[in-house]
Amino acid sequence: MLFTSYEFIGFIFALAILYYVFPKKLQWMLLLLFSYLFYWIANPIYLIYIAVTTVTIWGCGRMIERNFATQSEYLKANKESLTKEEKKAYKNSKKSARGRWLLLGVLVNLGILAVVKYTDFIVGIFTGKGLGFMDLAVPMGISFYTFQAIGYLIDVKRGTVKAEKNLFKFALFVSFFPQLVQGPISRFGDLSQTLYAEHRFDWTNVSYGIERIMWGFFKKLIIADRVAPAVNVLISDVSVYHGAYAFVGMVLYTLELYADFTGGIDVTIGVAQMLGIRVTENFNRPYFSTSLKEYWRRWHITMCQWFREFVFYPVSTSKAIQGLAKFSRKHFGDNIGKKLPVYVSTFVVWFATGIWHGASWNFIVWGLLNWLILMVSEELEPLYDKFHGKFRFSNTIGYRIFMGLRTLLLICVLNMFDCYVSVSETFHAFLTMFTSANYSIFTTGELLNLGVSALDYIILLCGVLVMLIVSMVQVKGSVRDQIAAKPYPVRFVIWFALFLVILLVGAYGIGYDSSQFIYNRF
Amino acid sequence: MTKKRTVFLRVIVSVLLVCFALYFLQKLLMPKYVTGIVEGAFVAEYYEEENKDFDVIFVGDCEVYENFSPVVLWEKYGINSYIRGSAEQYIWQSYYLLEDSLRYHVPQAVVFNIQSLQFNESQNEAYNRMSIEGMEWSKSKIGAINASMTEEEHFLDYVFPILRYHSRWNELTEDDFKYMFHSPKVSYNGYFMRVDTRPVETVPEGNALADYSFGDKAWEYLDKMRELCEENGIQLILVKAPSVYPTWYEQYEQQVEDYASKYDLPYYNFLELTEEAGIDYSTDTYDAGLHMNINGAEKLAEYFGRILSEEYGIIDRRGNQELDDIWAENIKEYENEIDRQCEYYQVDKNTLYRYRESDK
Structure with missing residues (x-):
């Protein structure tokens, strides 16, 4: 059920009415019912996958929790009789058991994800061609809910959240339909505060939610879906659409991706807010970033946090990396000894980020290029600082705009990996921008032959201006708060x-072709 | 209390404003079908008839609304008839339009042109719109929508046509503003008139088909139409208009003949009765044989009207003051249109069959 379909509007309308009519104690059950109904409508088979994830993660979480309880009781009961070493040994044995439960939960679920999402790709590496039919089996939003569930299990294992006792409440956390298909990837500690709470009808929440949904529709229907036909043509065949066309395709895709993904998240947050539930923000005006590092703090925030918390920290503090740090410090000096573990850990993070986005070399190369640029920027940081200290203009608005546009251009180039079917085609398309002498298309009207009319371009331009103005107003605070203050x-x-x-x-x-949201496929 | 009242007033005023604006916009954006493709207006025009007590109802596609002149049926035989047809009207739409008509009156006879039996699914959303949009809301309209929708269509788009026509704002013409709330009549009891002539020169050879059998859905609706007529004591008459193409295959003919014979239904294939009806393809068609012009439509009405009155006892209603007045007005409008079209198409009015007394 597409977020912008009539069915979805009817679905949330019906849910909202029932939600506030139902006894408050049952609200979360209604949400669970609707979430499973939402998933069932997409494909009843998908319910099996999400149910397996729910049960295995919940079960492992409960076992970890029980382990904590047993440990606590045992230590309490034997406080006097155990020596410090015995306590430590006991704790370590319990910690190992918890680790095994965590490993089981992670392996089962990453295993499912790997089988349904990556088998085709891996078989393709070895045999030269994939299985094809595996593509069909990828359940909607599996990358999102699997990561959300694994994040929960790690949090339970770390003791930062208590394991949820009620299987059905946990099922709701995994399957909460507004964020099921494209995130954000919520943390249990954040989402559970409002997800299971009893909610009275609150006009502010409902009106703010509707406003947010409409804003999401604006981005998706006015911008993303209007520009999509042109993007589809421009990336369809690089032998025809090269040079200036590739440049236009790259820029328009970046626009489409932003409007599509942030629009989808606006709908998600809006629907949740209508129901009184607070979902974590996933974007913070990312295209206003002045560096790639800043961009990755402002784009798909919950995914980046997930990788930082659950991949970067565990990897960088792992025995192997600590050993590497020791080795490199000894052999290459303190500077390299300090940096090498960070670079290796971030390499792992970006490789994982790439492969999370999709089972293809394009995404792997995309992830590693991000890593490379971030590491080079890090290395050049002292040089930048010197430069900024020397030249006064580096503090001016003009320079910041330049930095912003430079970063945006860099993001546009990186996004090309999402457009073309192979790495070689992506590089080829990029290189043609410098070798094809067809920039006259900007004046000959050929851009009007891409399935997008002059009127469409005008609408797009106006839409982008509105988004820009809203983003600038956002700097002063919530736009909806500002609107609410008006008569x-x-x-x-x-x-x-x-x-x-x-x-x-x-x-x-x-x-119009109703386009599925781009991030639905990840 | 005051605050509550203010909120209440705000809600009421806001809802009214929104409803008014949306209603206004919907009216503005919907196609008016007053010029160009006027066929889209035919279905709705039926409801404007003050007296719907018609004795004969024609249902079908362009082969009925362009090939039979109800004015001649009245003038020659006193048959009070109406054509409920629209472009490429599929059989399920004809069925629901007939069912819809029965809400107002029960005719003596229903004439159904069987050309549409060749379609088992709706082919085009635009034709669905032209058939269904003009229908007043009823069980029949809901049935017509459900039976007709193509995969890309949505029921809600019929309930709120603004959702379908939302992007017409950049195509609006003066007509859209002028005819927002009321459009002039463009048909004559459902008949679409053309006075110009384009003779048949060649008849295109029909391509061989892999399967000539009519589909299950087409048969299902023919059965439903037959049963509906039986339940209401209506004589169902099947016809095939004398359009020389699209090709009416022998295999099609055989299936209709078998059906008619099985259920004892009269069937007239006017392709085989052109001589008796006096159809001359060099003067009686405006598009090389696809449809009749006014000459062909009047000749066919004259011929078929005799059959209707003599063989099916359709009563002569002339002398009924109310109907006489209505038809006098209809005939006046019909003749005005002939004058208008003769001027537009540069046709000498006296060459038309209607005014050639020697031919009659």
Whole structure:
């Protein structure tokens, strides 16, 4: 069920009514029912996968929790009789047992993810061609809910959250439908605070939620789905669409990706807010970043946090990496000894990030290029500092805009790996930007032959301007708070204008291809 | 209390404003079908008829609404008839339009043109729209929508057509503003008139088909139509208009003949009765044989009207003051349109069959 479909609007409308009519104690059960219904509508078979993830992670979490309890009781009971060494040995044995439960949960679920998502790719590496049919078996949102569930298990193992006793409540955490298909990847400690709480009807929450949903629809229907036909043409055949076309495709795809993904997350957060549930923000005006490092703090925030918390820290503090640190310090000096473990750990993180996005070399190379650029930037940091200290203009707005545009261009180039079918084709498309002398297309009107009319371009431009203005207003604080502070007639005009723009200008219905959200496929 | 009242007032005013604006926009954005493709207006025009007590109802596609002139049926035989047809109207749409008509009156006879039996699924959303959109809301309209929708269509788009036509804002013309709330009539009791002529020069050879059998859905709706007529004591008459193409295959003909014979239904294939009806393909068609012009439609009405009154006892309603008045007005409009079209297509009015007394 596409977020922008009539069915989805009806679905959340029905849920919202029932949610506030139902006894508050049962609200979370209703949410679970609707979440499973949502998944069932997508494909009943998918329910098996999510149920397996739910049960295995919940079971492992319970075992870890029981382990903690046993340890605590045992130590309490034998406080006097045990020596310090015996206590330590006991704790270590319990810790190992917890580690085994964690490993079991992680292996089972990463195993499922690996089989359904990566078998085709791995078989393809060895045999030259994939199995094909495996693509069909990838359940909707599996990367998101698997990571969310594993994150929970690690948190339980670390003792940062208590394991959920109720299997069905945990099932809701894994399957909460607004964030099931494209995130954000929530932490149990954050989401559970409002997910299971009893919610009274609150007009502010409902109206803020609806506003956020409409804003998501604006991005998706006015911008992402309108630009999608042109992007699809531009990336379809690099032998035809090279040089300037590749450049336009790269820029338009970056625009589409932003509008599509942030729009989808706006709908997710809006739906949750209508129900009184707080979902973590996933973006913080990422295209305003002035460096790639900053960009990755502001784009897909929950995924980055996940990799930092659950991959970077464990890897960088692992025995192997600590050994490597020791070895390199001894043989290559303190400087390299300090940096090498970080570089190796971040390499692992970016490799994993790449492969998480998709089973293809494109994503692996994309991840590793991000890593390379970030590491080189890190190395050049002292040089930048010197430069900024020497030249006054580096503090000016003009320079910041330059830095922002430079970063955006870099992101555009990296996004090309998402567009083309192979790494070689991506590099080829990129190189043609410098070798094809076809930049005259900007003046000959050939850009109007891509399935996007002049009017579409004007609408896109206006849409982008609106997004830009909203992002700038956001700097001062929540836009919805600012709207709420206005007199009612002004608020009404803003809401209704947004609604009408979506209704009349949105790229939906017959004549438009309703595009699935890009991040649904990850 | 005051605050509550303010909130209540706000809600009421806001809802009213939204509803009004959306209604207005929907009216503005929906196609008007007053010029160009006027066929989209035919279905809705039926509801404007003050007296719907028709004795004969024609249902079908362009082969009925372009090939039979109800004015001639009235003038010559006093048959009070109406054509409920639209472009490429599929059999399930004809069925639901008939069912819809029965809400207002029960005719003596229903004439169904069997051309659409060749389609087992709706082929085109635009044709669905033209058939269904003009229907008033009823069980029949819901049935027509459900039976007709192609994969890309959505029921809600029929309930709120603004969702379908939302992007027409950049195609709006003066007509859209002028005919927002009311459009002039473009048909004459469902008949679409053309006075110009383009003779048949060659008849295209039909391509061989892999399977000539009519589909299950087509048969299902023909059965339903037959049963509906039986339940209401209506004489169902099957016809095939004398359009020379799309090809009416022998195998099609055989299936219809078998069906008609099985259920004892009259069937007239006018392709085989052109001589008796006096159809002349050099003067009686405006598009080389696909549809009749006014000459062909009047000749066919004249010929078929005699069959209707003599063989099926369709009563002569002339003399009924109310109907006489209505038809006098209809005939006046019909003749005005002839004048308008003769001027537009540069046709000498006196060459039309209607005014050639020597031919009659």
